[in-house]
Amino acid sequence: MKKLTFAYEMRLTFSAPVTEHRFQLRCTPVTGPRQQVIDVNVQMEPQTELETTVDSFGSLVMTGYLPEAHTGFGYRVTGIAFVDNANIKEEPFKPLYRFQSALTKPGAAVDELTERCRTRIAALGGGADELDQARAIMDEVYLAFDYTPGSTTVQTTAEEACAQRKGVCQDYAHVMLSVCRGLGIPSRYIAGLLDGEGATHAWIEVYHDRRWIGLDPTHNRMVDDNYITIAHGRDYRDCMLDIGVFSGGNVAQTQWVNASVHESLA
Structure with missing residues (x-):
């Protein structure tokens, strides 16, 4: 078994303001047959309320809505996973x-x-x-x-x-x-x-x-x-980690992603 700390970030930058932005995220590890996940924290930018459900495959799904104009969107997920392939x-x-x-x-x-x-x-x-x-x-x-x-x-x-x-x-x-x-x-x-x-x-x-x-x-x-x-x-x-739709004319978007996983011995 290993204790792993993880952080996953995704940011979208829009070339012009967008509105009526609806999104769905599957970006959060959850406890399952080969891992136990604790201390999960999800930060959104812009901040908005999230509705959380579980899909038919057991994945955590978060949905949200941003009606106001914005030129950027992103999230950061952090937590700890205890992974044990010897005892699936x-x-x-x-x-x-x-x-x-x-x-x-x-x-x-x-x-x-x-x-x-x-x-x-x-x-x-x-x-x-x-x-x-x-x-x-x-x-x-x-x-x-x-x-x-x-x-x-x-x-x-x-x-x-x-x-x-x-x-x-x-x-x-x-x-x-x-x-x-x-x-x-x-x-x-x-x-x-x-x-x-x-x-x-x-x-x-x-x-x-x-x-x-x-x-x-x-x-x-x-x-x-x-x-x-x-x-x-x-x-x-x-298994799409993030998907969304928004309103805006001739808008280009640029995505930045970063993920880190490190073993914690403490």
Whole structure:
């Protein structure tokens, strides 16, 4: 187990004043099967009242409304997470994670990768369980990609990323999800924080022995106690940390994000 202190900040700057700004945030880690979260503090700028709910995936959702004119918007989330992958709690199985989602539907490129993974899994022998198979898939996804910031967007599908053989952590996760589901391994998308990243991170979990076990295809390794979960779902669209709409003519926006995770020994 590790005690991790975390801070996550996001700021938007608008080129002209905006009004009627409605937003939804999934930016706060919560206590779950592999972590206990305490001392959470959320600061908003401009300050506004937040309505808090929990979505169908168990993620904390905060919504707010800023009717007055403003040229900037942001938030800062801080807290402490005790992460313990050695003692992950059991969770009931949800069949929806067997099926492809909007961003993981395969095409020719993913199908080709899936067949390579099928051949590699067959070589493992009949004793290989879902986790053994997922490790092999993770390695193949890692070998198939070049990490290339700016090469994709949040709307890029697994097939598009796989076809160009480059992307970022979200794309690695979507491609691995697509292959896992194509081979009958239930899997889900995770958005969270990782020590040393400087921004949010994405990985996947597969269902094994009544528990969700994390794998990080971007780094080709199993998830350990350095990872903090923020949200999970079928793909990125279920885990968007912030989304909003506003009124304003010809407004451009610039986003700044910073994340820090540090182990606390005290």
